[in-house]
Amino acid sequence: MTDPSTKKRARQADSDDPLDNNNSASTSTSSHVDDNHSDGATVRKKPRNRDVDKQRSEIEMLMQRIDTPIDLDISAKPIIKPPREFELNVRGSSSGAGSTDFHYYQQLRRKENLRIQLIEAEAAEDTAKEQYKDDLDILKRKDNEKTAKNRAKRQKRKKNKDKRSDAK
Numbered sequence: 750m751t752d753p754s755t756k757k758r759a760r761q762a763d764s765d766d767p768l769d770n771n772n773s774a775s776t777s778t779s780s781h782v783d784d785n786h787s788d789g790a791t792v793r794k795k796p797r798n799r800d801v802d803k804q805r806s807e808i809e810m811l812m813q814r815i816d817t818p819i820d821l822d823i824s825a826k827p828i829i830k831p832p833r834e835f836e837l838n839v840r841g842s843s844s845g846a847g848s849t850d851f852h853y854y855q856q857l858r859r860k861e862n863l864r865i866q867l868i869e870a871e872a873a874e875d876t877a878k879e880q881y882k883d884d885l886d887i888l889k890r891k892d893n894e895k896t897a898k899n900r901a902k903r904q905k906r907k908k909n910k911d912k913r914s915d916a917k
Contacts, residue, residue: 830864 811819
């Protein structure tokens with residue numbers, strides 16, 4: 750039985766060996782890698798990352814059509830479904846209800862509470878925007894008043910300066 754390292758050394762000695770494409774300077778690094786797999790064991794490849802491949806292919810498709818505009822339909826706000834007009838099978842957590850009725854009741858309640866929270870958050874955001882606009886208008890008005898007052902002072906000084914230069 751021959752040792753795998755002796756096979757490798759014999760191959761390194763024969764420089765015309767087609768299996769060894771490395772020169773003698775790089776044999777020290779490649780021999781370490783090749784010795785691990787010289788016993789006929791298969792080399793396992795890493796599994797391909799399908800998400801990265803998918804993203805790469807999408808980017809390549811976009812880069813091929815670089816002249817066409819891209820429609821990004823990304824909405825930051827969640828969609829609020831309107832409430833039902835009339836709920837037929839109103840269920841509750843009272844006694845006598847079935848075992849699945851309570852979970853259905855909880856789900857409806859959770860959805861309604863979420864919808865109400867989103868509506869309140871929208872209303873609070875609208876009032877905050879209105880308050881900001883009002884505050885901005887007040888600041889602009891104060892700034893314009895101060896600017897007008899300073900303009901009047903400059904014009905008065907200029908007028909007085911012109912009077913004094915005319916009097917001399």
